[in-house]
Amino acid sequence: MSCGLCLNDCPTYRVIGDEADSPRGRIHLIRELLAAPGAAKASTVAHLEACLVCRACETACPSLVPFGRIMEGAREEIAQRRAPSGIRGRVRAMLVDVVTHPDLLAALARVAALYDRVGLRAIARRVLPRRLADMQSLLPTPEGAPYRPTPRDDADVQLLAGCVMRATFGDTQRATVSALERGGRSVGSPAGQECCGALHAHSGLGDRARxxxxxxxxxxxDGDAPIVVTAAGCGAHLRAYGHLLRGDAAYAERARRFASRVRDASEVLAPADARRSLGRPLRVAYQDACHLAHGQGIRRQPRDLLRAIAGVELVTIADPERCCGSAGIYNLTHPDLAAELQRQKVAAILAARPDVVVSANPGCILQMQAGLRAAGSDVPVVHLMRAVGDPAYLSKGASSSKR
Ligand code: SF4
Ligand code: SF4
Known part of the structure; x- marks a missing residue:
């Protein structure tokens, strides 16, 4: 099918306006790539790398084309055909693999905290060239201490600690545990767990992802306990483990069962578990993370949880499912396109006049926060589970904003 119904839902096509940067155009390029042996053409690589893998085209596609899987397969094919000594590929692989080192991420988070404390972020924003200033604005400021995964023999849910979530969203992970425990769950988080590998799969590093x-x-x-995830990108990827390991006789069946246990935290918590009062009205804009809405079909549950908090008035932003331009390391590899998508997202948020923005993916939170700051707004962006598990924080964060 080449109906083109996905074109207007593709963020890169809407900005660039070139068929080769649309889902249909990219599928055509992938067909050509597979038909011809040898290294991929530079123009093909550029159009495929410009894809955010946001999967908005999957939502739009009436033929259920699994575009995300097709794109990940194409990127792995390109990486395999590249000269093994290619410096660009090796640098990218090293950059992506940073996320598999929680201690290194935690150290980077501490540096970022110091950077903020001595006021360097604000100075850098004024004096650095725009591209560097944009990059430094994405440095996450850690929330409290890193989250330490703690195994529990009696756990009836298992929390994925994550990489960025563990290092810089420690308070959000702890708020998730509290909210689940208030709902009567015993929460464990097993030792030996790793980064989910989503960034590796998106970058064509298939062997490392597997x-x-x-x-x-x-x-x-191999138990039955749900595997609870607080980062939309990780959740969408964990649900694809069965596909990722389908060719591995020793793991294929186990990976399929693993994938069937994966749940976003918003699916496990009931609105009754979130029922608290803010003590005052608060306008909250919920931004759908691509890999929650398009990747996992989860749209209603986060909104139900937020509505259960007395005082929350959910306000709608235009195009809430349009990618904000974060997309893993996309804002580093394609800064101009990422900045344009960020600008559009910030304009949509500001038009809705929220007191606070809520999302369920760390990359989106950092991207929106940086965009809002650059636009002169201090509207806070809060993780969904921090909002649900710690409503006092939600209220306090919004009070300090001038909007
Ligand atoms: S995944 Fe997103 S950016 Fe890529 S082709 Fe589909 S809609 Fe466009
Ligand atoms: S990906 Fe789906 S919506 Fe897009 S052109 Fe192909 S069949 Fe049509």
Missing amino acids: ELARRNVDAFG
């Missing part, structure tokens, strides 16, 4: 997936299947074991 290695990380096998380790996680081993770490989480």
